Amino acid sequence: MDYPHQRMAAAAHDRAGLRRSDEAWLEERWADPETRVLVIAGTRVRPVDGALAWVSAAEAPEGLRVLLGERDGRSWFAVITRAEGASIDAGWFPLRGLLPHLADQEIAAAPLVFHALGIAEWIFATRFCPRCGGGLEVQKSGHEMVCTACGKSQFPRTDPAVIMIVAAGEPGAEDERCLLGRQAIWPEGRYSTLAGFCEPGETLEDAVRREVLEETGVLVGAVEYFGNQPWPLPASLMLGFLGRAESTEITVDHDEIEDARWFTRAEMKAEAEAGTLVLPGGVSISRSLVEHWYGGPLPGHW
Structure with a gap:
């Protein structure tokens, strides 16, 4: 039997974990016109015409670049920008509000979107080092944060x-x-x-x-x-x-x-x-x- 939840994991991407600190490779992939980027304001995204808007790197705003990985012969990133002004009234939705779009139109994008918004939620919620209260610096394309005071690393939690x-x-x-x-x-x-x-x-x-x-x-x-x-x-x-x-x-x-x-x-x-x-x-x-x-x-x- 084909179970409904399996459709959201049927097109998993190569997360390219070994490339997250390879700055030369990251810049090369960012410059590729085939690369696609999901723009996230805080923890929300804005659908366009009822579908998620994946833009080219040239169209993406400034922000924290998160490497999602590779799939279908191209690279995929997210850019996390400031949350100010990203209200539902302005068309920005959290993940729960996006599920109907994923279910009906872009089910293949679900692993990428879950990856991107999961990282965004973690960065949004993890403001200070839990060991000493020091500030955190994002590294490895958004997948690690290091305390600037004690040096302890933080990783996304599930x-x-x-x-x-x-x-x-x-x-x-x-x-x-x-x-x-x-x-x-x-x-x-x-x-x-x-x-x-x-x-x-x-x-x-x-x-x-x-x-x-x-x-x-x-x-x-x-x-x-x-x-x-x-x-x-x-x-x-x-x-x-x-x-x-x-x-x-x-x-x-x-x-x-x-x-x-x-x-x-x-x-x-x-x-x-x-x-x-x-x-x-x-x-x-x-x-x-x-x-x-x-x-x-x-x-x-x-």
């Missing part, structure tokens, strides 16, 4: 987060059910898979069990790895799992989620078709987990 579809009953049986939850701020009818961050000293499987128990009171036994998806909102790696429930009584925490429900396949199909159940978006690993359990595509999405 936080592991588990996301899971939990099922109860005999696998494949008509009455098998899966567990979905919803947050209070979501529109009526919107449900999704449960998710949460892995804590220090915790295995990913135990993180699945803990998060499900904390949010819904459901005990999970067996946990099986499904797949992963970079999710730089601002710096996560979503690690997907399939869990088998050992209990079915639901007691929601009313903190992270306001409701959780068990859905049979028949209930899920009927409610999705009626529009009373709104499932996750088409390119998310959450959608892939739901459709994997269901056994095929489902109508409607966020």
